[in-house]
Amino acid sequence: MKKSVEEYVRSIPDFPEPGIIFRDITSVLQDAEGLHMAIDEMQALIDADKVDVIAGTESRGFIFGAPIAYNLHKPFVLIRKKGKLPCETVSRSYDLEYGTAEIEMHKDAIKPGQRVVVIDDLLATGGTLEACNKLIEELGGVVAKNVFLIELAGLKGREKLKDYEVASVIRYDGK
Numbered sequence: 001m002k003k004s005v006e007e008y009v010r011s012i013p014d015f016p017e018p019g020i021i022f023r024d025i026t027s028v029l030q031d032a033e034g035l036h037m038a039i040d041e042m043q044a045l046i047d048a049d050k051v052d053v054i055a056g057t058e059s060r061g062f063i064f065g066a067p068i069a070y071n072l073h074k075p076f077v078l079i080r081k082k083g084k085l086p087c088e089t090v091s092r093s094y095d096l097e098y099g100t101a102e103i104e105m106h107k108d109a110i111k112p113g114q115r116v117v118v119i120d121d122l123l124a125t126g127g128t129l130e131a132c133n134k135l136i137e138e139l140g141g142v143v144a145k146n147v148f149l150i151e152l153a154g155l156k157g158r159e160k161l162k163d164y165e166v167a168s169v170i171r172y173d174g175k
Contacts, residue, residue, distance in 0.1 A: 005041055006170045008034030009150065023150050023172065025121055029063065038149055038169065039067050042119065045147050045167040048072045052114040053141070055079055057103070057132060064149060065119035077109040079118070079132050090138055094131035103128070105135050112140030123151040123168060126160030133164055 010027035014020065028034040042064055046054075055077040056065025062078065069076035082091055082102040091104035110116060116136050118129060123146070133143045143164050151157065151168035154175040158166055 003033070003037075005034060005037045005149075008037070009170065021172075021174065023122070023152070025060065025149065028149070039064060039071075041169045042147050042149060043068045043071055045169070046072070046117050046145065048074070050115060051117045051144050053077055053110060053116045055105075055109075055116050055118045055132065055136065057118065057120045057128060058084070060121035061119045064121060068119060077105060077116070079103055079105050079135065090135055092131040092135050092138075094127040096127065101128075103131055103135065105139070107139070110136055110139040110141035114141045115144040116141045117145045117147055118143065119147050121149045123148040123157040123161075123166070124155045126155075126157030129157070130160045133161070 008028040008031055010024040012022040012024055015022040028038050051074060054065050054069035054074050056062045058080045066076050082104050085104055085106055088107045089104040090107050091102050093100050093102045118132050120129060129146050136143050145165045145167060146161055148168040149170060151171045152175055153171055153173050
């Protein structure tokens with residue numbers, strides 16, 4: 001019998017601290033069938049006729065977003081950590097558990113009116129994707145959807161993304 005994509009995710013208890021269950025996607029990536037299934041199931045959450053651009057967050061959003069963009073014959077846009085892109089950029093800060101971080105995109109990556117799907121591996125608190133969505137909107141784009149392989153529902157990331165359509169392949173109720 002064929003495994004589900006969820007069966008490829010390795011759960012590691014008490015990492016990085018006691019009481020946390022770490023959802024490890026490396027076990028998905030290092031199995032050809034698991035990787036294929038993850039990409040196919042994420043792609044199935046996207047209506048290709050309602051999207052112009054696929055964007056992916058550094059770095060695991062690149063792993064899943066680029067093949068989805070390729071399959072749908074759409075351009076792929078990188079959303080990177082500050083200081084990694086060579087041309088003129090726009091950036092946005094967001095809060096982390098202990099501090100802040102900053103992401104950026106090339107200023108010419110999104111054209112006004114383009115419908116964008118943002119891909120990432122994990123929805124936790126939603127801070128990163130909220131910042132990504134705001135960057136896209138700053139450039140005049142329209143966020144069509146946020147798509148994740150895994151959602152940790154207990155961290156309430158959907159609340160931060162309440163103004164956007166959100167979809168995930170796997171949903172864990174806890175943190």
